[in-house]
Amino acid sequence: MARTPRLDDFLPYQLSLVTNAVSARIAESYRDTFGLKVTEWRVMAVLGDGGARTQRDIARATMMDKVAVNRACKAMAARGLLTRAPNPADGRSHHLALTAEGAAIHARIMPHAQAIERRLFAVLTAEEQTSLRDLLARVREQADALGPDADYGGIGD
Numbered sequence: 001m002a003r004t005p006r007l008d009d010f011l012p013y014q015l016s017l018v019t020n021a022v023s024a025r026i027a028e029s030y031r032d033t034f035g036l037k038v039t040e041w042r043v044m045a046v047l048g049d050g051g052a053r054t055q056r057d058i059a060r061a062t063m064m065d066k067v068a069v070n071r072a073c074k075a076m077a078a079r080g081l082l083t084r085a086p087n088p089a090d091g092r093s094h095h096l097a098l099t100a101e102g103a104a105i106h107a108r109i110m111p112h113a114q115a116i117e118r119r120l121f122a123v124l125t126a127e128e129q130t131s132l133r134d135l136l137a138r139v140r141e142q143a144d145a146l147g148p149d150a151d152y153g154g155i156g157d
Contacts, residue, residue: 026116034109039064039072040081041109044098047082048106052097054087081105 007013027038036044042062047053053061059069073096076082081102084094098106121129 022120025120026113029112029116030109033112034105035079036105036109037072037075039068040076041113043069043072043076043096044081044102044106044109045113047096047098048103048110052085052095054090054093054095056093058096076102 023038026041030036030038030041034041042064043058046058046061050061055066055069055073058064058073059066062069064072073082073084077084080099082096082098084096087093087095121132124132
């Protein structure tokens with residue numbers, strides 16, 4: 001008799017658990033040290049790495065919901081961490097960029113983030129970490145390739 005699949009064996013569930021556990025540790029640290037929520041940190045990281053972007057660009061880069069990105073951007077603008085400038089190519093959007101204060105926090109937070117990463121992944125060898133990065137990239141590429149209208153073999157039909 002075949003064993004009924006269990007939730008603990010479902011890889012997407014395992015990925016979700018790991019993501020939530022890692023995000024919780026990081027969120028606690030960013031909140032306590034920099035007064036940032038995870039969504040705000042993600043916006044800051046994208047702007048710090050790539051310069052001015054629109055909210056739509058940030059939502060795409062972080063895979064966060066556009067409402068969450070909007071809230072994070074408003075909170076960061078209110079704190080003086082980012083600026084909004086009209087987008088001449090699209091009157092409905094704005095270019096967002098870190099202010100000097102936002103850039104200064106970004107410069108301080110990156111070594112902090114890397115220290116957290118080192119502690120979280122210390123249980124893996126360097127080779128395992130490289131392999132994990134490669135595997136996650138491949139799964140993400142596959143998820144992107146499947147897209148929202150993928151045929152999953154009759155499931156849900």
